[in-house]
Amino acid sequence: MSDPLHYVPRPDQELAKAVEVSKAPAISRAAAVLRLLGKSEQPLGLQAIARELGLVPSTCLYVLRALVAEEFVAFDPDTKRYALQAGVLTLARHWLRRDRFNELAQPILNRISRQVDATVIGVHIVGIDHMIIVATSQAGNNFQLSAQVGSRFPALISATGRCIAAFGDHSEAELEAKFRTLRWDDGPSFETWLTQVRETRAQGFAVDEGAYITGVTVVAAPVWKVRGRLSHALVVAGLTSAVRRAGLEAVQQELLRSATWLSRQLCGEQE
Incomplete structure (x- = not known):
């Protein structure tokens, strides 16, 4: 039985709701990208991420570049795909310690x-x-x-x-x-x-x-x-x-x- 303990709404539905009520849509988009990459078994390309989240590719690319710069997301120049980077573990470790x-x-x-x-x-x-x-x-x-x-x-x-x-x-x-x-x-x-x-x-x-x-x-x-x-x-x-x-x-x-x-x-x- 695969992942039976939780049902998560589609990321684009969550994103649309978050952006609608948020005064900081860029943060909502970044959070949606991180959640999507965290759930994905494989690295994802720009088009796949933008399509899943309902984002304009240029907007999605801006968010991804910012996350790469902050070391939350890794970019493979050979495959042109994105995956979570170890920087997210630092945040999680600090939270768990507290x-x-x-x-x-x-x-x-x-x-x-x-x-x-x-x-x-x-x-x-x-x-x-x-x-x-x-x-x-x-x-x-x-x-x-x-x-x-x-x-x-x-x-x-x-x-x-x-x-x-x-x-x-x-x-x-x-x-x-x-x-x-x-x-x-x-x-x-x-x-x-x-x-x-x-x-x-x-x-x-x-x-x-x-x-x-x-x-x-x-x-x-x-x-x-x-x-x-x-x-x-x-x-x-x-x-x-x-x-x-x-x-x-x-x-x-x-x-x-x-x-x-x-x-x-x-x-x-x-x-």
Whole structure:
């Protein structure tokens, strides 16, 4: 199964929206180019990049030259193609060093992954739009969900989305507008989903059994860096059969305990 944990809208759709609301369209274009090159398995030529992003080739070339000059993008003069350059790793490394979530969460992810025999991830929540995988631990079995660090997926999808809706300050109208754009294998109605959101708020965690991906159970628990503002989530995603063998209730409680401990650490609270 290829990249099942996230659905990303077409880059040109994201770019059009970003440029429309942005006061700095050049930055939006540069970000779109970096995302496109980051997702591509092969270096891309100017025409391919411009076509995918809906840019005028001359504008696209200007953006690419600026990114090459800043060492975020590499240009091969022989093939005339572009690829990400190591400069992006410097930015990522600085961010990861400053973010205590990764340092504290990784041992938790490793432990739960071994216990449940499932993929366990830590996600950074970016408002109501999307979330980004920032830490991951893969199970040792033959079935592994594709959950690479840096992958983006819609904020309200699956169990994690129910946590974001339950503990975020979003109106029902905002939630419905985003919900209507989601892609599920066997998704709930919006009314059913709202009921699940209320249950998530009451119990402190969310469960998705096969709605997002058939045969896969996802359990998520919220994490705070500042009380009142949801920042991250811990997520278990595995074959429903594997999660049931481990005991769904046990997985839920372990994830909730771990997320609570992690929130206390990040918020500087005493045990």
